[in-house]
Amino acid sequence: MAPSSAHGRPQTDRVFNKVAVPSSGVTTYRPIVVPFGFYAHNSVQVTTCTGGANDGNLCTAGTALADCGTGITCDGHTINNITREMVVNIFGGNATAWTDLGASYSVSGDSSNSIVACMRHAGSGTHSTLDYAIMRAQAFP
Secondary structure, three states, X not given: OOOEOOOOOEOHHXXXXXXXXXXXXXXXXXXXXXXXXXXXOOOEEEEEEEOOOOXXXXXXXXXXXXXXXXXXXXXXXXXXXXXXXXXXXXXXXXXOEHHHHOOOEEXXXXXXXXXXXXXXXXXXXXXXXXXXXXXXXOOOO
């Protein structure tokens, strides 16, 4: 997804950098444009090890010593990425709370840690693409 400007419009000039693309061999490539993005409210938090050999590993306050090592802290911060497996669990109905994805995930101010999954309307193509490319992990022909 293209970064947004201060006005909320995509900044395609930064994505494509206005570089001329050679046309030779273009027909042999099949780029995939995925018509959706995943967004999480900034209250969704994840705790990870800060520093040391395990920097960035998931942890909880109760497992910090085992997960991070001696003298390394386990700090919470806003989630910035989700894996394909997490998306499959969310849209497959197996994860209805962020804690279903692991004890390191939580939502500030929501003790139920609820996940709200939203989709575009039927017939938009988004659901088909999500099902084919993400849920089934198939490449487009």
